[in-house]
Amino acid sequence: MLTAIITGLAMGAIYAAAALAYNVMYSTSKVLSITTGHIFMISGVVGAFLIGGLKLPIVVSLLGSAAAGILFGLITEIVAIRRVLSRSDEHLWLLSTLALATIFQQAVGLWWGTEPKPFPRLIPQQFTSGIWDQKFWLPIGTVAVSVICLELFYRRTLFGKIFVAVSEDAFAARARGLATDRVRAISYGIAGLLGGVAGFAAGQLTYAYFALGLSLTLNGFIALAVGGLGSNLGAVVGGVVLGLLTSIATYYFGGAYQQTIAVGLLLVFLLVKPEGLFGDKRTRHV
């Protein structure tokens, strides 16, 4: 039971990180990118490749993973978002990010293989340490630190306030002389950094697996919808709730209906409280 709770917390931390990455990208571009989960997948695979394949030191591999995440975030913005947003307000971004996600997922599948491969140990530790195993505490700790850093960045630095300004009202921010396009690109880079570091830390739990992206995209979105779109606190709470619920349900009923329970949670929230726990009610534009 204790293992189930710890597993749930650790998975919840990853879902929360995915929901946060959604939030960071959504705030400046009003786009929910399907590539969100793929950031984690790419950083996990790159990390496993750098440590296991090239035998690089762990710090260098962490930097490499983070760089891969940032690069992927920037590629998403340049290829899939920029042109589409400048052209129309239709939901074309959904198609372009879906296409980009498919391309990267299949490219990784072709290069890395379609089997999940284990992620190397980061800290020397026995495999018998149970709930104190690093594969649980690394993602929880990393995500906790990144949430705090993100909040400090948004609230305490001038640069962070620019992001808040753009997310509040892009037109007003533009009128005050902010380069909203560049801010949007940087926010995709930040989401990439967040996903890159979290994906690297969570590698031992999720494995380096090419199909991880899509499931994280879905589960991160569920966490986001539960917590409320646009709220970072909501993203964390939603992620933890989702992680705990699925892992405890797996503990009692077995793993066969994991996804069904997660989606059930999503549907309940969308029907009862569509704006989520901490989301703000937005009026619909006509």
Added chain:
Amino acid sequence: MNSNLARLAALVIAVVALATLPFWAHDPYQVHLATLIGSYWVLVAGLNLVVGYTGLLSIGHVGLLAIGSYAFAILAGQHGVNPYLAMLAAGAIGGICGFVLGLPSLRLPGFYFAMATMAFSMIVSEFLLAQDTLTGGGAGTSVPAFTPPFATPNGLFWLVMLIAAIVTWLTWNVARLMWGRAAIALRDSDVAAASVGVPVFSIKLIVYTFSGITAGVAGSLFGSLQSYVTPETFNFELGLFFFICIVIGGRGAIVGPLLGTVVLTALPEVVAPLAKLGQFFYGALLLLVVLLVPEGIGNLFAILREKIRPRRLEKHVVDPDLARLTSAIRSTPVS
């Protein structure tokens, strides 16, 4: 009149060529491929109304296809129901599942709906794996063939073509007449459509249920063609494939998605290196189409014609009667 005649002739030639395909095809595999395309098209035609006309981004239709296949396999294979009845039942079950899925999820905005359909396809494959007494679990289940006169591979081909033609005709009627107009209005602006009296939610629900029925029928044809299905057959990538067929072919048309289905199914078979790339190739194609020709390849010629020789815009010169206007403004009492 002349173009109508030419169109009719082209249609007749296409029908004759397709109907006699088993006689002039080089090997049985080509007939198999044509049957596969046909059974995909039965689903894509229904999905086209959802994606192309109503503008709902359903990426998880493969779940409904799986339900149709398994319903057919269980009814006809395990319970010995007449395959044709089982096919109708599979269509009905697909329709019911589409209805039940659409009831909550069609109220959601774009991205939420796409995620809900994707989750639905994942749930279906989870159920197929978990209910192993009924579906055979991960090992899969065998799907029976149809009874004579459609028992042979060629017979199945004709059956699929017949059903594909019926479904195409149905969707053409729907798209051309009131429902299709309402759906297009709804796709372009749901608020504007609602304000002129289009029942937004019920149109969405009806179209989605119809696509569920065609998906169920397509599932039984597809399963019978494959003769053995596993949950792995109905992976998410297949659902994405259907979706990509429509988007690449062009939204709001029937010929475009038809061409998309034919080309995308046949291309990896004809060009061997593409088969290895598989989904990567589809993803790249989708990205290119979305970025370069968001209207779809089916509309490429119209766009090019517009670029090369733009339609002459009619000019209406506004020539107000200034004297009358000034007097009207002057005479208005200033309140």
